[in-house]
Amino acid sequence: MIRITKKYVEYVPAESLKKVAHYILIYEGKKASVLLSHVNLFLYSNTRSSQKTSSRYASIISMFYRHLSTTEDFQSVAPSQYHLFARNKHVKRWQSAREMERVAEDSASPTSETIFGEAKLLMNYFRWLGDAGFTPGVEVKLKSWIPPYRSSRYQAYIGLRAKQVMDTTSIDVLDRQGQQQSAIRSLITPHEISQLATNYSDPVYAVMLIFAVATAMRPMDLCRFPYYGNSANAHIGPFSSMDFTEPNVNYTVYNSKGRKTRTILVHQDALRDVEESYIKPLYATRAKKYKDNHGEEPPLSLLFLTKDGHPVTPDRIAQRTTAAKKKALKLNPSLRANLRFYDARDWWPTQYLIRNFGEEIFNNDGLFNLAVAQVLQNQMGHEFLRTTFDHYVDLSRVILTMHKRRSIEIFRAADLSANKFIQAVGTLDETMIPDMVA
Structure with missing residues (x-):
């Protein structure tokens, strides 16, 4: 299987003189690295407005190209020419190959719906090639091929090719499991947070996980959190260098989801944890590796680095x-x-709702508070005020219901940081998890 690197680039094209950013794909050959120009033109043309969209398209096309490289039809074809020789049958075979791999691993993901959905996104790439005059080999039709997942013959074929002895209804069963897991989002428990944190190969991700617990920031926002801030965030720096007059400080999140800017609250305990767990023991070594990689010191706008000295990205997370x-x-x-x-x-x-309402949160009448709801909306970056408020009220009720006898301890923890709030809650009753729908 060929190796393809996905890289995020920022530059100013000559025709527009405006900075753009998107992912590109690079084929890593034995003798040279080759830009996959047609793919990269598509990514520039169609995905530069959203880093997440660009990442998704780049990953899907890379996945398809890597699959093609394993087939007999493409052994003598250069990856830069794959778009010319790929046919509709190859897209179908790629979908089936993903299904075989899933069945062989007895995994619930990717679901059949996901496989089909990503094939449709791949077809957008070939449609763009045709519209741009590059005459791709894949013919884009109004109706894309849907694998006959419900067919017993097809399921038997997948099971046989996956080299597993199993019930031929396995695809249907795995799909139902995947759909259930996608539909039911449970509140992550303190035990689960600990399990994830202790199993990261690089401690920076554990630090960022706990920081996400304490701030509710998205991965894209965490990756841009500064070592030292500027402008509206000029007061942000390592905990020991900051002055605190209140438990929380304001932090302005720029260019978040939907390119929106908002101001959130960050508790001083969260900043202390980052300094004690990451800045003091790890940052200096990683900053040196960054300089070795890039020839300059890391910018003060960049805090989180991998153990190899590279900026942490949402994809890496x-x-x-x-x-x-x-x-x-x-x-x-x-x-x-x-x-x-x-x-x-x-x-x-x-924890913010419990701190504000306590046991009044069980009151269904007149609970809505506009000021509290607006703080929640800013912190989470959600669009719908009332929906955000009601959703997290339900989760708060679950916690207090499960820990009724320990409510005073939970209230005290809610007056501190989100991290200490979790410690007070402790490991949730596993038998209650299905009821904690998020």
Whole structure:
């Protein structure tokens, strides 16, 4: 299988004189690295407005190209020419190959819906090639091929090719499991947070997970958190260099999801944890490696670096969290397979509501508070005020219901940091998890 590198680039094209940014794909050959020009033109043309969208398209096309490289039809074809020789049958075979791999691993993901959805996104690439006059080999039709997952003959074929002796309804069963896991988002427990944190191969991701718990920031925002801030964030720096008059400080998040700017609260305990767990023991060594890699000191706007001295990115967070989860599952098979780094965001709004309302949160009449709801909306970056408020009120009720006898301890923890709030809550009753729908 060929190796393809996905890289995020920022530059100013001559025709527009405006800075753009998007992912590009690079084929890493034995003798040279080759830009996949047609793919990169598509990514520039269609995905430069959203880093997440650009990353997704780049990953899907890379996945498809790597699959093609394993087939007999493409052994003598250069990856830069794959778009000319790929046919609709190859897209179909790629979908089936992903299904075979999933069945062979007895995994609930990717679901059949995900496989089909990503194939449709791939077809957007070939459609763009045609519209741009590059005459791709794949013919884009109004109706894309849908694998006959419900067919017993097709399921038997997948099971046989996956070299597994299993019930031919396995695809349907795995799909139902995947759909259930996607539909039910449970509040991540303190035990699950600990399991993920201790199984990261690089401690920076554990630090960022706990920081997400304490601030509810998205991965994209965490990756841009500064060592020393400027402008509206000029007061932000390592904990020991800051002056605090209140438990929380304001932090302005720029260019977040939807390119929005908002101001959130960051507790001083969260900043202390970052300094004690990351800045003091790890940052200097990583900054030196960054300089070795880039020929200059890391900018003060960049705090979180990998052990190899590279900036942490949302993609790296997702990849390392998946690896940590797989490692944790081997040690504890009862761990939920659908855990995500993103789930850490739910703890901050939960403790904030408990701090504001206490046991009044069980009152269904007149609970809505506009000021509290606006703080929640700013912290989470959600668009719908009332929906955000009601959603986290429900989660807060679950916690207090499960820990009724310890409510005073939880209230005290809510007056401190989100991290200490989790410590007070302790490991949640596993039998209650299905009821904690997020």
